[in-house]
Amino acid sequence: MASIRNIFNSRTEKDENFFLEVKRIIGFKPKDISIYEKAFTHRSTNEKNTKGQPQNYERMEFLGDAMLSSVIAAHLFKKVPGGNEGYLTKMRSKVVSREHLNELGRDLKLIRYVRTTIPIEQFGGNIHGNVFESLVGAIYLDRGYKYCEKFIGKRVIKPYVDIQKLEGKVISYKSLFIEWCQKHKKNFKFSVYEDTGNDALKHFAVKLQLENKVVGKARATSKKKAEESAAKRAYYKLQTRIDGESD
Incomplete structure (x- = not known):
């Protein structure tokens, strides 16, 4: 009991x-x-x-x-x-x-x-x-x-x-980058390359090319996440240029 x-x-x-x-x-x-x-x-x-x-x-x-x-x-x-x-x-x-x-x-x-x-x-x-x-x-x-x-x-x-903060907030760096490229007729390409990492979970390695020049690389557990991270790095690398030409 x-x-x-x-x-x-x-x-x-x-x-x-x-x-x-x-x-x-x-x-x-x-x-x-x-x-x-x-x-x-x-x-x-x-x-x-x-x-x-x-x-x-x-x-x-x-x-x-x-x-x-x-x-x-x-x-x-x-x-x-x-x-x-x-x-x-x-x-x-x-x-x-x-x-x-x-x-x-x-x-x-x-x-x-x-x-x-x-x-x-x-x-x-x-x-x-x-x-x-x-x-x-x-x-x-x-x-x-x-x-x-x-x-x-x-x-x-x-x-x-x-x-005010929301107006400046970026939802997707990938979308922002693609819109900028399309607006200014720039060639870009996301491509998966060989990943030699030893992570327990499978990772995808992605590089982003702009006019045949690599502007961002990233690794993540999905291709979508890796592309977003690569685009984010490319954005910060080219931020002055992108923001200036987006006005």
């Missing part, structure tokens, strides 16, 4: 700790804590409900993405009355970029609460942003739009949405 009581007490304590942690993160009391439990459940657990439907954060992630876009769009619409559609869309993209969402998730240390059968260190960087979006979706399902707006205002808009 004592052992059963100990198990019950440990579960109750664990549930109470999770409730308090969620309350601390979102800034108000959750009504239905089970929604947040699902928001931190990775599909590797293979959990299903009585209808056989998967119980993980992926659907909530989709919902959270939509809520973030909605709240940020409304904020920018009010904050920048003179901004046209293109400007507002670009500014919203900077706020909800994958890089920024990953930063938000890391700042809140959300990965600590993820239930998964996969070792945390094996996840890519996007897990942080994915769980952040899922948390936003959970708040909407649990407390509705007003509380969702309150959370995004506190955790995203107030600390991070500075219009």
Whole structure:
């Protein structure tokens, strides 16, 4: 009997700790804590409900993405009355970029609460942003739009949405570099070359050529990341030239 009581007490304590942690993160009391439990459940657990439907954060992630876009769009619409559609869309993209969402998730240390059968260190960087979006979706399902707006205002808009800084923020150096090359009819090429590194994870080595001259090199765990890093290095190498010709 004592052992059963100990198990019950440990579960109750664990549930109470999770409730308090969620309350601390979102800034108000959750009504239905089970929604947040699902928001931190990775599909590797293979959990299903009585209808056989998967119980993980992926659907909530989709919902959270939509809520973030909605709240940020409304904020920018009010904050920048003179901004046209293109400007507002670009500014919203900077706020909800994958890089920024990953930063938000890391700042809140959300990965600590993820239930998964996969070792945390094996996840890519996007897990942080994915769980952040899922948390936003959970708040909407649990407390509705007003509380969702309150959370995004506190955790995203107030600390991070500075219009002047956002205007100068670069989302993708690769896109910036390509746009500059196309505008000024310059030949460029991203190419993968042999990687002699001894990393446990496979890496891609990419070099970026401008008019047949290498202007940036980078290595990363994906070709896309390596190209972005190579473009970033090329941008800073040619920044005065690119910024001057982009005006």
